[in-house]
Amino acid sequence: MSNKTIAFIGTGNMSYAIIGGMLKNGFSARNIIATNRNQEKLDKVAQDFTVQTTSDNIDAIKRADVIVLSVKPQMMEALCETFRLANIDLTDKVVISVAAGITLARLKEMLQSDAKLVRCMPNTPSLVGLGVSGLFSQDINEQEQRFIDQIFSATGMTVWLHSESQINDIIAVTGSSPAYFFLFMQAIEEKAKALGFNEQQARQLVQQTALGAAQMAISQPDISLEQLRANVTSKGGTTHAAIESMKDNQLPLTVANAMDACIARAEEMEKQI
Ligand SMILES: NC(=O)c1ccc[n+]([C@@H]2O[C@H](COP(=O)([O-])OP(=O)(O)OC[C@H]3O[C@@H](n4cnc5c(N)ncnc54)[C@H](OP(=O)(O)O)[C@@H]3O)[C@@H](O)[C@H]2O)c1
Structure with a gap:
């Protein structure tokens, strides 16, 4: 060094x-x-x-x-x-x-x-x-x-x-995005608790799944995220039902809008400071 x-x-x-x-x-x-x-x-x-x-x-x-x-x-x-x-x-x-x-x-x-x-x-x-x-x-x-x-x-x-x-x-892609992932994890955790898992179980289940999903993406760089998702989404199956519900509720658009809001705020801060 x-x-x-x-x-x-x-x-x-x-x-x-x-x-x-x-x-x-x-x-x-x-x-x-x-x-x-x-x-x-x-x-x-x-x-x-x-x-x-x-x-x-x-x-x-x-x-x-x-x-x-x-x-x-x-x-x-x-x-x-x-x-x-x-x-x-x-x-x-x-x-x-x-x-x-x-x-x-x-x-x-x-x-x-x-x-x-x-x-x-x-x-x-x-x-x-x-x-x-x-x-x-x-x-x-x-x-x-x-x-x-x-x-x-x-x-x-x-x-x-x-x-x-x-x-x-x-800032929108990596600076603020840990919070997007935490919010998503929190939503799964809350629902897991509502389904009867205790607090500790709910936390462990969601973090282990997030880690596993990230690790799968990292260890298979040649497979697109779209394909990784498709691989666990059999047509007519349970994951398919969940994903369709998220798409119906415009999840990708929600994320894109959130990132635009993040960039707009950064630009606004540049004018204020
Ligand atoms: N944390 C993040 O995720 C993140 C990500 C990207 C960029 N940043 C940027 O990184 C910067 C620091 O963030 P941070 O989270 O590390 O903040 P932080 O924990 O508040 O650290 C800043 C430290 O600097 C001290 N300080 C303030 N004025 C000083 C001065 N004149 N001389 C010496 N020390 C002084 C503060 O003292 P006091 O405790 O007395 O206020 C505080 O302990 C920010 O500009 C932030 O935008 C942070």
Whole structure:
């Protein structure tokens, strides 16, 4: 691994997941700095990982080659202002923002700097090493791209996007979609309970089935999802009855509409922040 120093500014859930993945994947703790304004959260990071921790963002970014900005979108402006006031030279540093709803143009405006900027949209399964991170940049060279790819590959798979607007699409496809799956699982769980399964059974039955279905799809990449579904749907059978009912109730259209609503919200946030 490279000897570059990576600073995580605002080490909450997302940064915690990325740091954990990096350490498992051969990055040296010595090259990672984690900051947080909340001392309790910082203490937890220090306790769980052997990375450097500090509440001094300015010191951390001065020492870093790559900076991951991981505060909530509405806090980004105030954070960037502290960098501006400290007069830090970000030229030659790579600044990665994982915040939803902040375009690279807006981030550049906030930083008022010529730093090399990257947008990244990870998702929560990164917490268990099965995440997807969508990435976009126009500023970095191949070597920097490879390095950033290694960082985010540590929490799952990465996909480099061709245009910044695809970041909002990836929010709908992978960023928000863990919640769609949880809602679907929850609906099956609720019905299982209504049918008499106890709470623990209902939960275990639905999660094992979701895992099995995902694993079947992963282990048979040449078979389309349509075909996998057809394989368990004999005409006139029980699954056929269930699927027809879902189609009658426009399930595919409901999902497509939900994803459009997600993209529209991301676009709206970009205008507000
Ligand atoms: N979680 C996800 O699924 C997900 C997915 C994709 C992208 N993201 C993006 O990732 C970013 C972080 O999300 P998260 O879920 O990790 O949030 P989080 O758990 O709230 O982590 C952010 C941390 O940064 C701290 N902080 C805020 N301002 C700071 C400052 N000026 N200096 C140092 N620390 C500061 C916060 O402290 P306090 O606790 O005191 O507020 C908080 O502990 C967000 O922009 C979000 O849009 C998250």
